Amino acid sequence: MNRGNELEQTNISSYVGLYVHIPFCKTKCIYCDFNCYAGKNALIPDYVLALGKELVTYSDQGLVARTLYMGGGTPSLLSPSQVLYIVGTARDYLRLVDGAEITMEANPGTVSEQYFRDILAMGVNRISIGIQSFKDDDLRRLARHHTVEEALEAYRAARAAGFENISVDLIYGLPFQTLDDWRHNLSRVVDIEPDHISLYALTVEEGTPLHRLISRGKLPSPDDDLMADMYELAQEVLEKAGYIHYEISNWCRPGKQSKHNMIYWREEPFIGAGAGAYGFLNSVRYYNELLPSKYISLINNGQSPIVWQEELSVPIERSEYVILHLRLAEGVNAEEFQSRYGQSLHSFLSGKIDDVAGLGLVEWKDNYFRLTPKGRLLSNEVFVRILPD
Ligand code: SF4
Known part of the structure; x- marks a missing residue:
């Protein structure tokens, strides 16, 4: 498979992060402009096999994976055996180190305690759950496919299964969200005691239903001043609760920084595998074909899935x-x-x-x-x- 000249020259023994993209979701949230697709789950079996083949193409480059991050999309739509296939391929072909941080993003409504037990047994040791808000009205408005209770059930199931490193995501600056609503969300998140918390300001991306609704005046635009107040409140509340604010949007318990994301923030090399995944190797940034079906065809025809690459000046x-x-x-x-x-x-x-x-x-x-x-x-x-x- 031809990966392009620059990437072929990455023939050095070095540690890298490994990001694997799973571009499938049950439904599409109205704010989402990630490379993910609803209604294409039938592609998952072929997609996972293609992912395995793509990982194998990196095996002759002397790379050693020190983290594995399965992001999406909704990676928890994969069956435990598909998760095992990805983890096993990373171990066999990219020498994924023993004790590596292996994260999987999980969405409420797609998981159970048994599911978490199964993937824990397969080596996944960190879960990132998209809760987004502790108000059902917010979740409905965003077209999230779960309720607050389902999000809490997913969190409790991961803990009960034995996960000791759980991250949760919340979004602030939501339509009609007040500072008091946000205070409520912060207090609820502190109550459940996650190991890691990511807080994201709502961004309105062109081409999303959210953008259209705001343009037509059906929903209010995010208020920058209010979002700044929300951010300051988060800094205050989470610091009081003992969380370390280690990155602009991320807080954690001592020792629970995201090792994988630290690779990005320290501008260290990482492989991006899967449809639309970004990678950075040997000062070359690249990304793969976006469409899952096209990605699968490229891989199965022995062609490189990389559709863009650039050596950083x-x-x-x-x-x-x-x-x-x-x-x-x-x-x-x-x-x-x-x-x-x-x-x-x-x-x-x-x-x-x-x-x-x-x-x-x-x-x-x-x-x-x-x-x-x-x-x-x-x-x-x-x-x-x-x-x-
Ligand atoms: S669950 Fe995440 S990736 Fe999927 S549509 Fe919603 S925001 Fe996008």
Whole structure:
């Protein structure tokens, strides 16, 4: 299978993250612009076999997977034996390390305690559950296919099955959501004591039903000031509850950072497998064919599923390195930047950030350059200044 010149040259022994995309969902939520499809579950068996074949194509590159993340879409639509096939292929062909973090995204309404027991036995050791809101009205409006009670049942089932690392997602800035509604959601999420919490601001993507409803005045646009208040409230409530705010949108119990996502934020290499998956290997970014049926055909015909790739230029790679690290509470380590790029971080930043430093959005602490709490709220103001001219 021809993967393209740059990727073929990635013949070095190195640790990578492994992302596997499962682009199937029961129904499509109105805000979703991810590469996922409802009503195509009949493709799942062929798709999983194609995924296995794609993983095998990476096996001669000396790569060692240190995390596996099955994201979607709804990976919990896979049967336990399909999950085992993916985990086993990653172990056999990408030398997935013993004790690796193996995450699966799970949606309420697709899982049971027995299902969680089965996938735990197959090596999955971290579950990420999309709860999104603790109000049924919100879930209905978003066309989520589950209720609050079903989301809680999924959470309890994962715990009862023995999962000790569970992440939950919530969205803020929902139509008609007030600050008090959000306070309620934060208090409910703290009550169930997840190990990791991801909070996402609602984004209105063009082409989604949500965008159309807002354009026609059927739903209100998100209110930026209210969302900023919601974010600040989350920082306050979760910190009081003992969570570490380790990344702009992510909080965790000590030691429960997402190891896989840390690979993205530290701009380390990762394989993206499956329809529409992104990867980053040897300074080359790439993504695969979006449509599952076309992806399956490409793989089965021995062709590369990669439809786009780009080698990052030096200025872009440095900018991305700084921006991604700024998402983390720890920030950018000046020594690591210097040893990776042979340029001092001070000289790289020179002239770019003076005004945002004056506004108190960034700071130097020891040898780290990072966002202040105020800077986290206005991170885009900082990031645009770091992009190349
Ligand atoms: S469950 Fe997730 S991936 Fe599927 S449609 Fe909803 S938001 Fe998109």
